[in-house]
Amino acid sequence: MASSALVIQGLHKRYDGKPAVEGLSLSVEPGEVFGLIGPNGAGKTTTLKVVVGLLKPDYGRVVVGGHDILASPYDYKAAVGYLPETTNLPDYLTGLEFLAFVGRLRDMPRDVLEARITALVRRLGLESAARDLIVTYSKGMRQKTAFAASVIHNPQLLILDEPLAGVDPAGQYELKGEVHEVTRRGGSVIVSTHMLDTAEKLCDRLAVMHRGRIVALGTLAELRSVAQAGADATLEQVFLRLTEEAGQPPTPEPPRRRSPFRRS
Numbered sequence: 001m002a003s004s005a006l007v008i009q010g011l012h013k014r015y016d017g018k019p020a021v022e023g024l025s026l027s028v029e030p031g032e033v034f035g036l037i038g039p040n041g042a043g044k045t046t047t048l049k050v051v052v053g054l055l056k057p058d059y060g061r062v063v064v065g066g067h068d069i070l071a072s073p074y075d076y077k078a079a080v081g082y083l084p085e086t087t088n089l090p091d092y093l094t095g096l097e098f099l100a101f102v103g104r105l106r107d108m109p110r111d112v113l114e115a116r117i118t119a120l121v122r123r124l125g126l127e128s129a130a131r132d133l134i135v136t137y138s139k140g141m142r143q144k145t146a147f148a149a150s151v152i153h154n155p156q157l158l159i160l161d162e163p164l165a166g167v168d169p170a171g172q173y174e175l176k177g178e179v180h181e182v183t184r185r186g187g188s189v190i191v192s193t194h195m196l197d198t199a200e201k202l203c204d205r206l207a208v209m210h211r212g213r214i215v216a217l218g219t220l221a222e223l224r225s226v227a228q229a230g231a232d233a234t235l236e237q238v239f240l241r242l243t244e245e246a247g248q249p250p251t252p253e254p255p256r257r258r259s260p261f262r263r264s
Helices: 044-051 075-079 095-105 110-123 139-151 169-184 196-202 220-227 235-247
Strands: 006-015 018-028 033-037 059-064 080-083 157-161 188-192 205-210 213-218
Touching (some): 006 044, 018 044, 018 213, 033 196, 044 059, 044 188, 080 139, 095 110, 095 139, 110 139, 110 169, 139 157, 157 169, 169 196, 196 235, 205 220, 213 220, 213 235, 220 235
Parallel strands (some): 033 188, 080 157, 157 188
Antiparallel strands (some): 006 018, 205 213
16 A cells, blocks of 8 residues: 555545545556546535645545554645646736745745746746736736645645636646656656546546546546447547446346245
């Protein structure tokens, strides 16, 4: 377990008695981009919020970098980067001020922080707006700024919830490049997205979630096999088949006929 970047065992989480995640188990390995896909309400965001400590699990165990997150709720967070599905940035700061603030919270040395901010701003195309107030940013600019904050400290585990929402194609390319940079230095990435074509190209392995459970997990080739799809089937085709099958009610057993020769 210590060798895995993330291990989730038997995770359960309910809201007002309604199950959001039921018995979920998975692991993410060093150097891997792991995709979490599923329809709305499948439990993806709930799972990620449990991992980063925003929600407490009802049952189950989550281990990040060898740290049980309930036994050591603070130690592991220094090595984790998180981009939530909905970002709320301080409108009264400039992009540079916000990134500097996040870096200081991460206890980054001043010279290292300044170099990292310069590199991220240039790579993500934020140079022209970096000194402007965030209140003036478009949705895509906000998303790229929030992404920069999530990777500013070179996390060992990067957790992304719909990271490409609202980002233009050039920005998407740069964000994906930064994701691969995390894995190149031995870190791991878990990404939740509805952009299945992107997940197909970006992720090494994927878990398909439906109604709080994993219905299939593996490489795209392994998911094709589980879905009994062709070798050329896209992730979208595989996903639709798996989630449709998972949503089907179980076939009822035919009623047993009573033998006319059986005594009552």
